[in-house]
Amino acid sequence: MPEVTNELMYELLKRIHLDMGEMRQDMLEVKREVNVIRGHLAATQGDINNIYGILARHDDRLERIERRLELREFAEPHAPYEPK
Numbered sequence: 001m002p003e004v005t006n007e008l009m010y011e012l013l014k015r016i017h018l019d020m021g022e023m024r025q026d027m028l029e030v031k032r033e034v035n036v037i038r039g040h041l042a043a044t045q046g047d048i049n050n051i052y053g054i055l056a057r058h059d060d061r062l063e064r065i066e067r068r069l070e071l072r073e074f075a076e077p078h079a080p081y082e083p084k
Contacts, residue, residue, distance in 0.1 A: 002008065065071075
């Protein structure tokens with residue numbers, strides 16, 4: 001077993017320091033990627049909310065058309081659309 005000397009300790013500490021620097025860079029990259037994913041998820045949720053709004057407006061328009069054409073009594077009953 002090699003003798004523990006100050007030089008050996010210094011070399012080990014230098015390696016540990018380099019490894020920690022690499023880990024720090026890797027962690028920053030992972031954080032950036034997570035933030036990008038978070039942004040995409042927020043945009044997707046906004047798109048879904050817009051689609052729900054459009055569907056609700058179309059449902060309202062269809063109901064008005066059915067009422068005006070007096071087609072309501074022929075329509076099948078359905079539950080109102082409720083977005084989550």
